Amino acid sequence: MRIGIDLGGTFIKGGIVNDANEIVVKKAVPTEVKKGPAGVIENMLGLVGALLDEMQGGAASLQGIGIGSPGTVDDHTGRVLYSNNFNWENVDLAGAFTQRFGCAVKVSNDANCAALGEMLSDKEKSGSAVLLTLGTGVGSGIISGGKLYPGDNPGGAELGHMVIRSGGRLCSCGRRGCLESYASATALIESAREAAALYPDSELAILADKNDLNGKTITDAVRKGDSGAITVFDAYLDALGEGIVNVINIFRPDVIYLGGGVCESFDLMEDKLNAFAEKYAFGGDKALVARIKKASGGNDAGIIGAAGLLL
């Protein structure tokens, strides 16, 4: 049995994961970021302790602990080099767990763990996959040759920070035109707000007035046939498609998983994105074009993937 921990901004979620990559026990505790690294680690250690209490055979049957953390992680040392959200710098996560539990401990970025979890949970076993999560930002994880690929040095696998429109929108990372600044949920809302000003008769203008623009309301407007919303969403899918085709031309994965809130409307996205990829991927029909699938998502992928770091 392995334990997987998904360290989130509000909750720390953990689970006991069996050899079939299924969660057999799941628990969560508040993160309490304000307590700083030592306090958060204490909460994480407590969660692992509570999971161990329910593990068949107890600590003796624990094969190891895997942790998915926000920020830039050094996968080799298990340190969080930097997390903007947590305001952490150089936090030795692996060390704290090794010291307490004396078992193997692996740490990676949370998006990496989510990608690994998606692959491990997918019944169609594929050895290569890329996950893009379309949320506040664009997170990403890369599975290559059946293994997580976090980049050759820390700070890699950041597909959200691949520029697709040089000189375009300012991204939180300081560059202009990153995929994140066009394909995140935040970016969709920003585009809708811009369109609301341009098209005052649009449903988007009504939503903007009510301060109610979000992924759900925008895609609802698309379903209603609102032309402003359709224009915005088509442009959103084009930008996302550019990012996806870049990923295909670089990694040629079997599958691309899309996750995050926007994918609640995956039915509005799937056909257009697959057609875009088939049209524009390098080599046309002479090379494999990844299938674009909706990520199963949820916390389970993060926990299963974190535990999967030990495989």
Place this chain on the structure above:
Amino acid sequence: MRIGIDLGGTFIKGGIVNDANEIVVKKAVPTEVKKGPAGVIENMLGLVGALLDEMQGGAASLQGIGIGSPGTVDDHTGRVLYSNNFNWENVDLAGAFTQRFGCAVKVSNDANCAALGEMLSDKEKSGSAVLLTLGTGVGSGIISGGKLYPGDNPGGAELGHMVIRSGGRLCSCGRRGCLESYASATALIESAREAAALYPDSELAILADKNDLNGKTITDAVRKGDSGAITVFDAYLDALGEGIVNVINIFRPDVIYLGGGVCESFDLMEDKLNAFAEKYAFGGDKALVARIKKASGGNDAGIIGAAGLLL
């Protein structure tokens, strides 16, 4: 001893490569693309035969043959799936060599082999590197974890076909705004031609009139302080810099090698590109930013890298 073959459009170059990844004997024969796959393969087989004649211990001491080919290669089967320049489809290169010589045979894309050759020839041994060759197009090869990474399926590692300016210049691959359409030597010349029309007093206008715009004459004009040429070359470096920072954010390699004719003027490129990468790479000074180095280039890297496929 291994044999490495670099299959080019005009010449087939081959060498005997020793355990120190040095070429001990080198030979070349014309490719004769017009003879079709069977004729070209016969020329390649003849070249290998001539190399074997000079190998100490003869064929008995041959550990294997590695081949770098243009086009989309299936590294697992050793087939050239498609080569636009050669007008080849599904050519079983590995099979022809295995049949004749009965030894291990590996085939990969020529840019992949060049990247592997650069890494193997570099005295500063690094386990991760990306090569971008700035020529007619933008070729690329990726070394990750000490090994060549050709993509998880054939047709990957095509960094030149990563869109950096969505909706921009039309690329030969059918997309708009690929790195190749801004960072190849061809693109530099196109930009200079556009600028020549806009700035009739520029040195570029004189060169355009003489039909003498090329990487050398453009960078010579930069050295002379011609403002039109400086503007064009600065924009060229910005686009190349975007591609390089994308590569850093994705792969976090130790080194990025730049090759191809434009890099004859690497002294005009090095400082600006390194500064661009340090300014814009994700994570700033909290994560490693690859050094940008000039590729040693030449045919030797292609031969050494092809032989390196057997390592």
